[in-house]
Amino acid sequence: MTEKKHPEWQYLDLLQDILDNGSNKQLFFTSEILAQYKEKGEEPPYIRSVFGRQIRFNLQEGFPLLTTKKVFYRGIFEELLWFLSGSSNIKYLVDRDVHIWDEWAWKRYHKHCLENNPANDLSQADFIAKLKTEKENSEFVQKWGDLITIYGRMWRRWPASDGREIDQLGWVIDGLKDKPFRKSYVVSAWNPDFIYAMASEKNRSEVPPFCHTTYQFAVTEGNRLNLGLYQRSADIFLGVPFNIASYALLLLMVAQVTGLEPGEFVHTFGDAHSYSNHFDQVKEQLNREPRPFPTVKLDKNIKNIDDFKLESIKLEGYNPHPAIKAEIANIGGY
Numbered sequence: 342m343t344e345k346k347h348p349e350w351q352y353l354d355l356l357q358d359i360l361d362n363g364s365n366k367q368l369f370f371t372s373e374i375l376a377q378y379k380e381k382g383e384e385p386p387y388i389r390s391v392f393g394r395q396i397r398f399n400l401q402e403g404f405p406l407l408t409t410k411k412v413f414y415r416g417i418f419e420e421l422l423w424f425l426s427g428s429s430n431i432k433y434l435v436d437r438d439v440h441i442w443d444e445w446a447w448k449r450y451h452k453h454c455l456e457n458n459p460a461n462d463l464s465q466a467d468f469i470a471k472l473k474t475e476k477e478n479s480e481f482v483q484k485w486g487d488l489i490t491i492y493g494r495m496w497r498r499w500p501a502s503d504g505r506e507i508d509q510l511g512w513v514i515d516g517l518k519d520k521p522f523r524k525s526y527v528v529s530a531w532n533p534d535f536i537y538a539m540a541s542e543k544n545r546s547e548v549p550p551f552c553h554t555t556y557q558f559a560v561t562e563g564n565r566l567n568l569g570l571y572q573r574s575a576d577i578f579l580g581v582p583f584n585i586a587s588y589a590l591l592l593l594m595v596a597q598v599t600g601l602e603p604g605e606f607v608h609t610f611g612d613a614h615s616y617s618n619h620f621d622q623v624k625e626q627l628n629r630e631p632r633p634f635p636t637v638k639l640d641k642n643i644k645n646i647d648d649f650k651l652e653s654i655k656l657e658g659y660n661p662h663p664a665i666k667a668e669i670a671n672i673g674g675y
Contacts, residue, residue, distance in 0.1 A: 349407060349631035351396040352585070356577055356623050359615050363389035366614070390614030398589060400603040403634030405589050406656070407582045409626050411664040416441060417586045418654050425510075425594075425646060427497030430486040435473050441583075442488060443469050444669075450485045492553065495530040513558055514646055517566070517599040526558040531573075552580075556588065558595065565604030568592040573611040578619045578626070579667055584608070590637065590654070597639055598646050619667045626665055635659035 454462035
């Protein structure tokens, strides 16, 4: 009898697929970022990408937190809780020493200062320190900590044309409790009114167009709740390990509050890529063997999606290989 292949091999095989079969693509840098690379004597990176891939994880077989490198799981959990709150202000994360979105908030401020008052400009580190020390209701935090169009706002406070804010995820959860087998339980983050030249001048922001465009819940036999994510653009080495664990955790949470059993997380990619300055790290990871997946236990007393806290989530049995550090490629734009 053939031994079942560890599900993490799907991810590793995708990394190898990109190295072997991907197309090299130029990135679009601002002149400021290009000058930084020139000053360091470095060539700016490019991406190598494939299109149209899919991986899937059965949550009955463990929690898909990658084991071939250590993943910053507290940051994943805190970020998801931030999304679920419907907030778009990064102070929540900054106060908890999670710095996933620091750059995007700082870039808005930096650009504004360069165009209007260069004397007020701050380094990214100083900007984040100011966000942390200022009170949540201060003018600086409210104006410059807000990413405006981030996932949490789209999931929980979609801005309707008539002025309403639509709680897409809340609607889905209510529906799953009442009519679980409907096919319409979709949450979308792709709002053209905020994206590229499609956006009105009033709504245009420095946040990039959403990579996670839409996700859908579906119930199958045995009252199994499944979640499918379509990700239009995916940094497979750095970003996707976070994304897999985040949506798997979302699936566990929604299953609990709807009284359903967690099933599969199905992750579908449009452009799946790796940055050229990560190729060595990718090869290092490919030389490692996956270890057993950990498990996640949620506080069983929680019946409302808004009641989850960090202490409600317990990760057990995580024994990964050491972390592999890689520089984030700053493209300076979308």
